[in-house]
Amino acid sequence: MNRFSYTRAEAVQDALERHRSDKAAAFIAGGTNLVDLLREDVARPALLVDINRLPLRRIEASAQGGLMVGALVTNSALAYDHTVATRYPLLAKAILAGASPQIRNVATVGGNLLQRTRCYYFYDVGTPCNKREPGSGCPALHGVNRIHAILGASEHCIAVHPSDMCVALAALGATVHLIGNDGARTLPFADFHRLPGDTPHIDTNLRDDELVSAIELPPQGFAAHHAYVKVRDRASYAFALASAAVGVELDDDSRIVDARCALGGVAHKPWRDPAAEAALRGETLNARTLRDFAAALLRDARAQRDNAFKIELAARVIVRAFGEATQRSFEEAAR
Structure with a gap:
């Protein structure tokens, strides 16, 4: 693990300013994936910006009749929320199918969207990996690839996305709310994550100066079936x-x-x-x-x-x- 500095943000703009101050900065909330990446020397941020004090923990009705879920809502809080369990049980079931109760208690909605692949080669810094070091190669192509992709892969990467929650959000047709130095914007959930193509090291269409602020669920939750x-x-x-x-x-x-x-x-x-x-x-x-x-x-x-x-x-x-x-x-x- 590399040495890094730590700071705690008190507001969204404060977090964005602190993050912008260092090109090697990273946001941290629950840290359930980031800490693993730090331990394995896969992630090497120079600065960690703690965003746990930001006002992004609310679950409330959206103007369109759906549900707005703050990015810092924990996986457990979302899965056991009464409105989610009754109107969006598909989402609740997907969340409860992932990880362990201890991890769900601290893992956040925003962090779940941004978690990285569990490909063996990505985590092994002793091997090449295009996702970790662009242009170094993809040993999974000719190595052990039992868990790897059968759809949307490229000659540069065949890793898969690990999230259960994101599969349900994709089916529901959620919307991702982002906020950055240039203001707020939204992305359809289908456009948030990227296929590997020639740039497998870029997992999402989140800009470097942005953070996820909320997930918006549509009115239709398919609660009956x-x-x-x-x-x-x-x-x-x-x-x-x-x-x-x-x-x-x-x-x-x-x-x-x-x-x-x-x-x-x-x-x-x-x-x-x-x-x-x-x-x-x-x-x-x-x-x-x-x-x-x-x-x-x-x-x-x-x-x-x-x-x-x-x-x-x-x-x-x-x-x-x-x-x-x-x-x-x-x-x-x-x-």
Whole structure:
């Protein structure tokens, strides 16, 4: 771990000014990921700006009829909030599927969005890694790549995003609120995280002088029909090999009025395909419909040496999630 300075900000503008004073500065809140990166010498900030005293811990109704969640709200507080549990249970379930209770008690919403990949090579500073050192190479391409991406990868990086919460936020179509030296702006959740392309070291479209101030949830929370299904190597404190956050709205004839499906554990960011979702509208929810949808969502999947199983696994997770969301069985679609 490198030596660094520490300062505590009392207001948002104060935090931005302190951060701007040093190009190697980093914000710290819960620190559940950043401290790991410091220990492993992956992150080497010269200055840590503590933002825990900023007024960003409120959960309140938004002007659009949804819910505004401050960036410093802890994962536990969000998952157990009454409004979230009743209007957005998909989000609550995804949060509770991640990490441990101790980590959820201190991890923040903003930090969850910004957590970095758990790729073995990224954490091993003795190996090259394009995400850590651009241009050095990606040993995962020809190394152990069982947990790596099957969608949206590039020749420079095949790492996956680790968050469960973000998969649900992607399915819900949340909005990210940002504040920086030039003022406030918003980004659709789908535009917040980036695919690796030629710049795998840049995880998000957050600017260097900005911090996440809030997440806005839309009015539609799919409370009636929703599911978060996560498949992992062990039931306790493990990241997803594949996960799916699903929300469905049906009419009385089991026709799909609206449907959302985001995948986790398979790409550099939560994976959605709005065109494939749109094709579901007006269709009867049955095994064939789900089989066709899974095929569309995974049509561009590409396996590495060790992770071909993820393509079939992801298809089965999609079908299972729709089944749990609607309390039906579509097992034949997964075969």
